[in-house]
Amino acid sequence: MTPESQPATLRQFPHLRTPDHLATPTRHTTPMADTEHGRIAREYFEVRILRQDGPGQASYWERHRVKYEPDMNVISALQKIAAHPVTIDGQPVTPVAWECNCLEEVCGACTMVINGHVRQACTALVDRLLEQRASEIELRPMTKFPVLRDLVVDRGRLFHALKKTISWVAVDGYYDRGPGPPQSQEEQEQLYPLSHCMTCGCCVEACPQYAYAEVTRLEGETDEAFAARQAATYDRLFVGAHAISQVVLFNSHPTGRHMSGVRLDALIAEGGIQACGNAQNCVAVCPQKIPLTTSIARAGRASTAHTLHKWFER
Ligand code: SF4
Numbered sequence: 284m285t286p287e288s289q290p291a292t293l294r295q296f297p298h299l300r301t302p303d304h305l306a307t308p309t310r311h312t313t314p315m316a317d318t319e320h321g322r323i324a325r326e327y328f329e330v331r332i333l334r335q336d337g338p339g340q341a342s343y344w345e346r347h348r349v350k351y352e353p354d355m356n357v358i359s360a361l362q363k364i365a366a367h368p369v370t371i372d373g374q375p376v377t378p379v380a381w382e383c384n385c386l387e388e389v390c391g392a393c394t395m396v397i398n399g400h401v402r403q404a405c406t407a408l409v410d411r412l413l414e415q416r417a418s419e420i421e422l423r424p425m426t427k428f429p430v431l432r433d434l435v436v437d438r439g440r441l442f443h444a445l446k447k448t449i450s451w452v453a454v455d456g457y458y459d460r461g462p463g464p465p466q467s468q469e470e471q472e473q474l475y476p477l478s479h480c481m482t483c484g485c486c487v488e489a490c491p492q493y494a495y496a497e498v499t500r501l502e503g504e505t506d507e508a509f510a511a512r513q514a515a516t517y518d519r520l521f522v523g524a525h526a527i528s529q530v531v532l533f534n535s536h537p538t539g540r541h542m543s544g545v546r547l548d549a550l551i552a553e554g555g556i557q558a559c560g561n562a563q564n565c566v567a568v569c570p571q572k573i574p575l576t577t578s579i580a581r582a583g584r585a586s587t588a589h590t591l592h593k594w595f596e597r
């Protein structure tokens with residue numbers, strides 16, 4: 284892929300590698316009609332954004348007109364809106380807030396609902412979106428998390444689920460302990476895809492069992508009391524497919540599996556794997572193509588065996 288064929292935002296960060304799947308099939312030097320590929324000549328396009336000025340405030344739609352350039356992504360469209368924050372009716376407004384970081388679908392920070400589909404804004408190409416819906420591009424924040432501002436949501440519950448399920452390999456020091464236990468090639472190939480999870484939230488956004496939850500601070504409540512109440516609430520709710528899949532990853536790890544019982548305890552507790560209705564929406568929307576339903580099936584079998592083991596141990 285040549286630098287010229289990268290999306291506009293990525294061209295500003297030449298040190299970043301652009302995934303091959305971002306390559307656009309056709310190069311345009313000017314926004315002219317491309318009848319062969321069905322593209323429409325345009326100088327501008329419209330972006331409709333569901334905005335919210337702060338937590339708990341009412342949301343409202345706002346339209347912006349953005350100057351078209353070939354090979355833009357949604358982040359570069361948002362950058363243009365930020366550089367000239369004026370609505371389609373000529374009203375000056377505050378710049379729209381959004382998050383991004385890696386710009387190559389690795390960090391998950393830019394996840395939002397674009398034309399009705401949850402996905403990453405950095406890999407959502409404007410040309411392709413306008414082919415699907417020529418009139419406008421619609422942006423809204425994810426619906427399962429509290430909105431902090433505009434397109435920025437609080438994804439803390441996703442990370443809390445990783446803490447609840449101890450989704451890491453615990454080490455008690457940084458001294459050299461020699462090489463770790465080996466893993467077979469077959470095991471590596473099975474587990475490597477699970478390590479691609481970027482905690483983006485797409486799987487839980489699409490999951491019918493994952494309900495919106497927001498804990499608001501009570502008057503006079505301390506930081507510690509608020510954090511404890513929030514954690515207790517999140518603990519009762521469904522952990523989500525991403526966390527279940529991470530349990531499979533770390534319980535299969537030769538060093539991490541010594542804590543498999545603790546992780547399975549978290550999966551059989553309230554809000555654990557039994558809350559999954561097997562609708563399989565999660566696997567359909569995961570941008571990393573993680574085999575989530577396979578993970579859920581493996582975690583389900585392990586949880587049943589763990590429950591029986593505990594029952595006979597009593
Ligand atoms: S499992 Fe897939 S969709 Fe879910 S958080 Fe991880 S990367 Fe995102």
Ligand code: SF4
Nearest residue numbers: 490559560562563565
């Ligand atoms: S399979 Fe389970 S985790 Fe995935 S969408 Fe369905 S209910 Fe949610």
Ligand code: FES
Nearest residue numbers: 384386388391405
């Ligand atoms: S900016 Fe990291 S996934 Fe989009």
